[in-house]
Amino acid sequence: MNDRLISAAKGLATDRTPIWLMRQAGRILPEYRKVRETAKDFKTLVKTPELATEVTIQPVDILGVDAAIIFSDILVIPEAMGLNYEMEENKGPVFPKRITSEADLSSLHIAQAEELQYVLDAIRLTKKELQGKVPLIGFAGAPWTIFSYMIEGKGSKTFSQAKKMLYTQPAFSHRLLDMIAQSTIHYLKAQIKAGADIVQIFDSWAGILSPDQYAEFSLKYISKICDALGNDVPKIVFAKGAFFARAEMNTINCDVVGLDWNMGIAESRALLPNKVLQGNLDPCALYGSLDDVRRETKKMLDAFGPHKHIANLGHGLYPDTEVDKVKCYIDTVKEYSATLRR
Numbered sequence: 001m002n003d004r005l006i007s008a009a010k011g012l013a014t015d016r017t018p019i020w021l022m023r024q025a026g027r028i029l030p031e032y033r034k035v036r037e038t039a040k041d042f043k044t045l046v047k048t049p050e051l052a053t054e055v056t057i058q059p060v061d062i063l064g065v066d067a068a069i070i071f072s073d074i075l076v077i078p079e080a081m082g083l084n085y086e087m088e089e090n091k092g093p094v095f096p097k098r099i100t101s102e103a104d105l106s107s108l109h110i111a112q113a114e115e116l117q118y119v120l121d122a123i124r125l126t127k128k129e130l131q132g133k134v135p136l137i138g139f140a141g142a143p144w145t146i147f148s149y150m151i152e153g154k155g156s157k158t159f160s161q162a163k164k165m166l167y168t169q170p171a172f173s174h175r176l177l178d179m180i181a182q183s184t185i186h187y188l189k190a191q192i193k194a195g196a197d198i199v200q201i202f203d204s205w206a207g208i209l210s211p212d213q214y215a216e217f218s219l220k221y222i223s224k225i226c227d228a229l230g231n232d233v234p235k236i237v238f239a240k241g242a243f244f245a246r247a248e249m250n251t252i253n254c255d256v257v258g259l260d261w262n263m264g265i266a267e268s269r270a271l272l273p274n275k276v277l278q279g280n281l282d283p284c285a286l287y288g289s290l291d292d293v294r295r296e297t298k299k300m301l302d303a304f305g306p307h308k309h310i311a312n313l314g315h316g317l318y319p320d321t322e323v324d325k326v327k328c329y330i331d332t333v334k335e336y337s338a339t340l341r342r
């Protein structure tokens with residue numbers, strides 16, 4: 001039983017720093033690509049519990065991470081609300097229809113947990129297969145990040161359509177954000193009931209909002225979700241680029257705050273004294289030599305110190321990262337963080 005992640009998330013001392021990686025299940029692993037080829041497409045993989053379970057567990061066995069994260073996507077929520085998405089090969093998600101009008105909004109509904117039964121089944125099966133070896137992380141997107149995909153219909157550099165909606169139609173925006181938040185509460189509660197040991201909320205596009213907009217249109221809803229989930233399992237909030245919101249994040253009802261590599265570690269400790277911190281190596285640091293990776297990893301661990309830290313990257317692994325560099329990062333965290341405690 002390796003419960004280092006859960007202990008660290010609760011702020012308890014551990015024998016070494018726990019580590020997992022955002023996007024640890026995926027294209028860096030040849031074993032993932034093999035399973036991915038047998039499934040018709042990405043969505044079939046996500047919707048087939050046996051396959052989702054297999055790729056969820058791969059990084060635990062192959063990389064030696066201290067947690068599994070359920071293989072799914074944040075975009076299952078808009079789909080359950082009535083807005084279908086497609087995952088285009090080598091391009092990313094695309095929504096054939098997007099939300100632009102009142103009529104579009106009234107075509108949506110608040111998702112119920114049963115509409116995401118395939119994720120809950122994958123969680124149950126993964127828990128069974130893991131046999132308590134490591135904890136299982138459940139997850140969802142933050143309402144603002146989901147909203148931006150539903151308005152834009154695809155990824156974007158600026159998300160200017162989504163931001164335009166906040167400026168020109170704030171009431172409409174709040175109605176949609178509230179529907180997403182309510183759907184997410186049903187979904188994350190059901191993930192916890194199905195066996196998720198800890199949950200993470202991904203706000204990937206936090207960094208494109210101003211501080212005022214972030215407080216009004218994003219953090220408010222994240223905070224509402226955290227309150228609704230209660231305290232049965234620890235909660236992690238990762239808001240990419242939201243360096244300006246760290247002081248406010250210290251006050252919401254979550255246990256862990258994820259940092260990206262733009263956020264200074266000492267400064268983050270000062271702004272977030274109530275929280276355990278997660279992160280924050282630049283995924284590009286893994287393009288260096290093995291010696292480079294060891295040096296950067298030790299630098300990061302020295303800055304965080306031995307406690308109240310969960311090692312991770314500052315964003316997801318890039319698909320062209322070499323597996324031996326990833327393993328080197330993980331092994332260095334395990335070894336060096338243990339020596340920091342002696």
Ligand SMILES: Cc1c2[nH]c(c1CCC(=O)O)Cc1[nH]c(c(CCC(=O)O)c1C)Cc1[nH]c(c(CCC(=O)O)c1C)Cc1[nH]c(c(C)c1CCC(=O)O)C2
Nearest residue numbers: 022023024025026069070071072073074092093202204316
């Ligand atoms: C914004 C976002 C999405 N999805 C997700 C986010 C938030 C995290 C972040 O900011 O990176 C979250 C996500 N997506 C996926 C996971 C699985 C668990 C894990 O982290 O290993 C998780 C946690 C699988 C996936 N989701 C996707 C893949 C690649 C699809 C493939 O195998 O072909 C995987 C493994 C596709 C996806 N899904 C999404 C995009 C933009 C893309 C295309 C770009 C990319 O490939 O990285 C939306």
